[in-house]
């Protein structure tokens with residue numbers, strides 16, 4: 001068993017706003033191994049983006065702050081790393097692709113300028129060598145007419161192309177871990193499939209570990225080996241993809257799986273979990289999912305369950321499966 | 324970009340025609356016979372008639388306008404009634420004095436204002452931010468006439484750090500080539516004179532710079548704050564870029580676009596403000612030139628002076644537009 005490249009333990013990231021404390025990430029545990037694709041799923045607002053920004057050390061501060069836990073990158077705790085060390089790690093060891101391809105590139109600089117900047121930040125290369133590397137990576141991510149694109153501005157590219165540029169920029173320094181925060185949500189379906197294929201290929205070819213953040217279980221089924229389910233700032237289940245789809249344990253995961261549209265049986269109505277995600281911090285006591293859970297019993301409202309190991313190797317945070 | 328520049332300049336033609344028409348009729352709308360007013364009530368009939376003839380006042384207005392435009396296009400602004408010298412030659416030293424003062428003031432305003440805005444945004448809610456924005460708030464509401472007088476009293480009269488008035492030392496005058504004295508002294512290698520010239524520029528320059536500096540600082544700060552929240556700034560940081568470059572490369576170029584508008588507007592207002600400041604510091608600028616002409620009812624000079632100032636406004640606008648296109652690739656050149 002090799003040690004995980006990235007190991008997040010008990011991460012807590014709170015926002016201290018005028019309306020009070022918002023525990024956006026409140027006890028998140030997961031790890032990624034070398035070359036693995038890990039999926040993180042959960043409804044909108046459950047803290048997926050804040051988790052990834054915490055790993056990058058880019059939580060907007062103020063109002064945000066990591067208040068607890070550890071982020072171990074090859075054994076080094078990033079929550080204690082200084083600014084200089086974090087800058088070395090960002091882009092070079094851990095890179096990130098964002099949810100918003102349309103606005104994630106600087107509109108007033110050419111694509112080439114932005115790519116070469118990323119390369120020369122972490123490598124002492126001359127302009128020529130950096131330029132060649134940039135063209136090479138653009139070809140690798142399947143961008144046509146790479147040389148010409150180097151001299152284009154972001155507004156001249158489509159959303160899919162921009163996201164490819166973002167992927168190229170993230171991959172250009174060959175990071176150990178790539179965090180992809182809903183890389184395809186803003187794109188249309190055919191482009192989505194292409195981008196996912198590309199990421200799968202890059203993962204195979206470069207052995208980069210990928211953390212795939214999404215609320216689309218279809219994407220997870222396609223891409224990932226292991227999956228972490230988040231709910232209201234907490235990890236509530238972690239298991240291999242096959243276990244999750246065959247035997248989901250947490251009632252929330254069960255609901256999620258049931259709400260995936262299934263092509264084979266043409267049910268008229270999709271199942272959807274009743275109720276809505278609670279505002280972070282609004283439920284102080286007991287299981288966060290209790291108000292929406294059809295299996296909830298007394299204990300669920302009184303005590304907060306922990307993430308516990310199961311016999312089949314998965315981990316679940318639910319009193320039905322915990323002792 | 325070249326075609327865009329040409330097109331932008333051609334678009335000025337109707338503006339310029341409109342401007343010349345306004346100036347032309349404004350002067351003629353003043354009640355009374357200009358020739359009589361110029362010469363005074365005691366003047367003889369013959370003298371008035373002769374002046375009317377030299378001024379072409381007996382022609383119908385469109386003929387007058389046609390002649391006026393023809394002269395303008397050949398660079399002939401007419402002659403001053405007071406000095407009889409051609410205005411096109413006489414006006415330049417005055418104009419250059421105002422231009423130098425305004426550019427000097429704008430330079431100070433931009434360098435200090437933009438940087439203060441950037442640092443305030445970067446370290447939002449720090450003591451620097453609070454102090455800078457408090458000063459900016461005071462700055463925008465400062466009457467520059469009063470500020471100029473105060474500066475003059477404190478730094479020129481009481482402390483004697485700076486000269487009270489003028490552009491140069493009377494005992495050691497600058498040999499003018501371009502009439503922009505900073506340039507003149509540098510090309511002649513007269514660095515002793517350059518120092519005197521800069522000392523003369525300091526007080527009126529600071530008085531003039533105050534309001535634009537404050538407005539630019541506030542605009543830069545709010546524009547930077549907005550840009551620094553944007554997704555591409557997060558991308559720049561995710562690359563591992565140090566904050567200095569995130570701020571001065573990635574944020575500033577975007578944040579500068581609205582600041583440029585403000586600089587353009589303020590540059591126009593500065594020329595207006597220069598006229599007040601010129602009075603306080605006896606600056607031999609275009610404001611003084613027009614002001615003296617008004618006292619003397621020197622109509623051709625008033626007319627040409629106003630036209631030149633208006634032309635400068637239009638030119639500033641043009642420059643701002645061209646700079647927009649240079650900074651922001653999303654502005655389509657069409």
Ligand SMILES: Nc1ncnc2c1ncn2[C@@H]1O[C@H](COP(=O)(O)OP(=O)(O)OP(=O)(O)O)[C@@H](O)[C@H]1O
Nearest residue numbers: 015022024043044045046047048049050051060280
């Ligand atoms: N700057 C902020 N200030 C205050 N609260 C914030 C801030 N950013 C995020 N939050 C809170 O953190 C919670 C989690 O947000 P996050 O963006 O991580 O959700 P997400 O899982 O990525 O959702 P989505 O699927 O919509 O991207 C949200 O409920 C939000 O209220």
Ligand code: SF4
Nearest residue numbers: 287290293300318319
């Ligand atoms: S702990 Fe109780 S409320 Fe929470 S998911 Fe399990 S059964 Fe439902």
Ligand SMILES: [Mg+2]
Nearest residue numbers: 048049099181
């Ligand atoms: Mg998100």
